[in-house]
Amino acid sequence: MQQFAKDKDIFMALIVHKYGGTSMGSTERIKNVAKRVAKWQKAGHQIVVVPSAMSGETNRLLGLAKEITHQPDPRELDQIASTGEQVSSGLLALALQAEGIPSVSYAGWQVAIQTDSAHTKARIKSIDKEKVLAELNLGKVVVITGFQGVDEKGNITTLGRGGSDTSAVAVAAAMGAEECLIYTDVDGVYTTDPRVCDEARRLDRITFEEMMEMASLGSKVLQIRSVEFAGKYRVKTRVLSSLTDPMIPLDIEMKSGTLITFEEDPKMEAAVISGIAFARDEAKITVLGVPDKPGIAYQILGPIAEANIDVDMIIQNQSVDGFTDFTFTVPRGEYQKALELLKSTVQAHIAAREISGDPKVSKVSVVGVGMRSHVGIASKMFRTLSEEGINIQMISTSEIKISVLIDEKYMELAVRALHKAFDLE
Amino acid sequence: MQQFAKDKDIFMALIVHKYGGTSMGSTERIKNVAKRVAKWQKAGHQIVVVPSAMSGETNRLLGLAKEITHQPDPRELDQIASTGEQVSSGLLALALQAEGIPSVSYAGWQVAIQTDSAHTKARIKSIDKEKVLAELNLGKVVVITGFQGVDEKGNITTLGRGGSDTSAVAVAAAMGAEECLIYTDVDGVYTTDPRVCDEARRLDRITFEEMMEMASLGSKVLQIRSVEFAGKYRVKTRVLSSLTDPMIPLDIEMKSGTLITFEEDPKMEAAVISGIAFARDEAKITVLGVPDKPGIAYQILGPIAEANIDVDMIIQNQSVDGFTDFTFTVPRGEYQKALELLKSTVQAHIAAREISGDPKVSKVSVVGVGMRSHVGIASKMFRTLSEEGINIQMISTSEIKISVLIDEKYMELAVRALHKAFDLE
Numbered sequence: 001m002q003q004f005a006k007d008k009d010i011f012m013a014l015i016v017h018k019y020g021g022t023s024m025g026s027t028e029r030i031k032n033v034a035k036r037v038a039k040w041q042k043a044g045h046q047i048v049v050v051p052s053a054m055s056g057e058t059n060r061l062l063g064l065a066k067e068i069t070h071q072p073d074p075r076e077l078d079q080i081a082s083t084g085e086q087v088s089s090g091l092l093a094l095a096l097q098a099e100g101i102p103s104v105s106y107a108g109w110q111v112a113i114q115t116d117s118a119h120t121k122a123r124i125k126s127i128d129k130e131k132v133l134a135e136l137n138l139g140k141v142v143v144i145t146g147f148q149g150v151d152e153k154g155n156i157t158t159l160g161r162g163g164s165d166t167s168a169v170a171v172a173a174a175m176g177a178e179e180c181l182i183y184t185d186v187d188g189v190y191t192t193d194p195r196v197c198d199e200a201r202r203l204d205r206i207t208f209e210e211m212m213e214m215a216s217l218g219s220k221v222l223q224i225r226s227v228e229f230a231g232k233y234r235v236k237t238r239v240l241s242s243l244t245d246p247m248i249p250l251d252i253e254m255k256s257g258t259l260i261t262f263e264e265d266p267k268m269e270a271a272v273i274s275g276i277a278f279a280r281d282e283a284k285i286t287v288l289g290v291p292d293k294p295g296i297a298y299q300i301l302g303p304i305a306e307a308n309i310d311v312d313m314i315i316q317n318q319s320v321d322g323f324t325d326f327t328f329t330v331p332r333g334e335y336q337k338a339l340e341l342l343k344s345t346v347q348a349h350i351a352a353r354e355i356s357g358d359p360k361v362s363k364v365s366v367v368g369v370g371m372r373s374h375v376g377i378a379s380k381m382f383r384t385l386s387e388e389g390i391n392i393q394m395i396s397t398s399e400i401k402i403s404v405l406i407d408e409k410y411m412e413l414a415v416r417a418l419h420k421a422f423d424l425e
Numbered sequence: 426m427q428q429f430a431k432d433k434d435i436f437m438a439l440i441v442h443k444y445g446g447t448s449m450g451s452t453e454r455i456k457n458v459a460k461r462v463a464k465w466q467k468a469g470h471q472i473v474v475v476p477s478a479m480s481g482e483t484n485r486l487l488g489l490a491k492e493i494t495h496q497p498d499p500r501e502l503d504q505i506a507s508t509g510e511q512v513s514s515g516l517l518a519l520a521l522q523a524e525g526i527p528s529v530s531y532a533g534w535q536v537a538i539q540t541d542s543a544h545t546k547a548r549i550k551s552i553d554k555e556k557v558l559a560e561l562n563l564g565k566v567v568v569i570t571g572f573q574g575v576d577e578k579g580n581i582t583t584l585g586r587g588g589s590d591t592s593a594v595a596v597a598a599a600m601g602a603e604e605c606l607i608y609t610d611v612d613g614v615y616t617t618d619p620r621v622c623d624e625a626r627r628l629d630r631i632t633f634e635e636m637m638e639m640a641s642l643g644s645k646v647l648q649i650r651s652v653e654f655a656g657k658y659r660v661k662t663r664v665l666s667s668l669t670d671p672m673i674p675l676d677i678e679m680k681s682g683t684l685i686t687f688e689e690d691p692k693m694e695a696a697v698i699s700g701i702a703f704a705r706d707e708a709k710i711t712v713l714g715v716p717d718k719p720g721i722a723y724q725i726l727g728p729i730a731e732a733n734i735d736v737d738m739i740i741q742n743q744s745v746d747g748f749t750d751f752t753f754t755v756p757r758g759e760y761q762k763a764l765e766l767l768k769s770t771v772q773a774h775i776a777a778r779e780i781s782g783d784p785k786v787s788k789v790s791v792v793g794v795g796m797r798s799h800v801g802i803a804s805k806m807f808r809t810l811s812e813e814g815i816n817i818q819m820i821s822t823s824e825i826k827i828s829v830l831i832d833e834k835y836m837e838l839a840v841r842a843l844h845k846a847f848d849l850e
Contacts, residue, residue: 027489027492027493030493031493061512064452064512064516065515065516065519067452068452068455068456068516068519068520068523069519069520069522069523072519073518073519073522075529076515076516076518076519076522076529076530077515079511079514079515079518079530079532080511080512080515080516082511083508083511083512086504086505086507086508087486087489087505087508089504090490090501090502090504090505091489091490091493091501091505093498093501093504094490094493094494094497094498094501095493095494097494097498097501098493098494104500104501105501105504107504107581109534110579110580154535155535156532
């Protein structure tokens with residue numbers, strides 16, 4: 001791994017490993033994780049491991065709470081849900097000890113992973129690295145529960161689904177780790193989803209900004225907040241497979257997966273697009289004949305936001321004769337709720353002519369930092385879709401991505417055609 | 426309940442409830458516990474609840490650890506095992522909230538249940554009552570995890586099996602609670618085990634000292650350390666049933682169960698014996714022809730203690746011609762191990778003539794504070810057994826109990842005969 005060798009002495013680095021629920025799914029799998037971690041430690045590295053709960057455990061715990069009440073207090077939910085990682089962390093420490101590696105596990109509060117008090121979706125503020133460093137310097141592997149922290153009043157908090165990714169990156173940032181390795185059940189970040197396009201190819205590296213777009217556009221390899229964290233603290237993060245033989249040679253493992261970097265790769269100049277992302281289950285809602293006056297967007301989207309419905313793309317057309325049309329997308333599961341909300345409370349209030357929608361639309365996006373310096377990406381995208389007879393319903397762009405909304409039934413076709421058009425095979 | 430009315434205003438008391446694993450065994454049962462607690466709180470009391478883990482959960486967690494390694498690190502075991510109570514406590518807080526009762530749950534470390542560092546069998550040193558009081562004064566029911574605490578380094582500790590009883594009594598002592606109610610799946614303390622003797626009768630009250638003897642002699646209603654705690658801090662403790670209708674009227678519930686008191690009951694003067702305790706699975710080992718010289722008891726029992734085998738009764742006979750016989754009892758499960766240990770390492774060293782044993786013996790005890798002032802209890806006990814043709818193999822006495830070791834097959838007969846002889850029906 002050149003990147004490593006270039007920067008620092010790879011042979012004595014502090015490295016954070018993160019293992020997901022599937023990797024921790026049984027005591028047999030936990031023993032495999034221990035073998036892999038032991039291999040890294042025996043090679044001379046200092047290792048901090050951040051595991052998720054055993055797969056299914058968080059759902060089991062939340063299911064118990066749901067049996068009690070359908071509107072559980074978030075503080076108590078966090079007390080309950082945080083135990084899954086405490087168990088898996090303890091088990092991993094035991095498995096490491098059984099491999100002859102001194103190890104100790106800590107719950108979030110024990111190494112002071114301080115968060116705000118937003119239960120079930122807290123954000124990390126700080127971590128006390130001294131305690132962890134002291135254990136590392138005693139030759140121990142330190143296991144720290146993912147997904148959780150503690151607020152300033154001593155309440156346990158959790159970071160939301162996928163929060164263990166964020167924990168791992170935050171620990172890596174606080175410890176000044178050389179690299180954060182996110183072990184998961186896929187072997188890296190792909191140009192698009194291999195289940196949709198056979199030609200999908202694993203990327204050796206991807207820039208932080210591209211990863212941000214890929215994550216927010218529906219590529220579920222990493223939780224988006226963990227990518228934000230990696231970007232903010234410039235944590236070199238690698239996504240790689242936990243399904244390989246744990247005793248795979250270290251030099252091969254170090255080159256596997258996808259590295260998220262902070263520089264554009266000079267070698268990759270030709271590849272202006274690094275991937276095709278998509279989100280299948282979208283829905284769009286259009287408010288027709290809205291008087292075009294200040295505050296109208298807020299009057300439409302305010303009630304939607306208050307109902308905790310995520311809004312993604314938003315388009316307001318040029319007004320004609322003082323009236324305009326307003327369109328936005330929501331997750332398909334929220335479509336009915338959003339539509340009824342608008343019809344019952346908003347329509348009359350803003351004097352809109354009509355409210356219509358389509359719950360069967362998908363979003364397809366091309367992503368790439370190369371896009372900045374290349375004209376013609378958009379036109380190439382639109383021409384490709386046009387040649388396949390696919391109608392574009394909405395368009396939205398950022399510096400490094402272009403997203404289009406299309407009929408759901410053309411989604412796979414669009415992904416494959418774009419993958420080919422942008423030479424991603 | 427006179428005792429209450431006599432002491433203090435019952436209508437605004439601080440009361441600790443403890444619920445065992447069976448009472449917390451499902452979300453349905455947890456809802457029932459919440460109904461019962463809500464009833465007490467609505468009657469004007471301040472309530473702290475200490476629940477066990479849901480039944481089976483602690484075993485499940487320890488089973489996972491055992492799948493990893495057969496010699497688990499006690500510190501990590503505590504990290505893992507302590508989660509069971511955190512989950513059940515959170516669920517109970519949710520169930521109370523669903524009943525309209527403000528409630529909050531705390532893990533041991535969150536209310537600073539400080540213990541020593543003896544993992545898996547820690548002892549409580551102190552509890553920060555201010556935090557609990559503040560919540561109570563806000564009108565909340567406070568749920569505190571049983572079974573666990575935190576040492577001065579911030580490691581989670583557990584108190585050993587049955588430790589939630591001890592937690593509850595310790596919380597009651599620290600808070601200066603009016604009473605500690607131990608809800609369990611039996612409805613109190615009996616004169617003997619009803620499964621052995623049909624005539625067994627529930628005691629309305631029992632002295633602390635009698636309860637200590639009953640608990641140490643095999644009556645498993647309360648963990649013995651919780652009784653020690655109750656005695657040390659004079660916590661009025663009541664054992665009662667969680668299987669009654671949770672909406673049973675409070676005045677009836679207050680009179681139910683068995684109260685552990687610190688005064689001998691003047692009304693009970695006639696009843697010199699309050700119960701018959703027994704331990705079925707005992708074994709005895711006799712070392713014959715031991716030279717009677719200083720240090721011989723230590724040379725025999727030292728290796729047994731080092732192997733972590735509990736020794737109960739110990740008898741050394743008067744020596745004859747410089748030789749003596751030495752007999753002691755161990756739990757039946759440890760018999761073979763103890764016997765082999767003695768034969769392989771001790772026998773030659775101390776020049777004993779022979780080592781023999783019997784793995785099928787039981788211990789039966791009569792217990793009662795009245796015994797202090799009454800002669801003839803022992804002779805009545807021995808005569809009763811003699812009349813039934815039961816041979817006494819060993820005898821051991823304390824101020825308020827007499828224990829005998831007999832052939833296992835006569836145990837039930839002995840219990841019933843003594844129960845009748847001492848008018849316990």
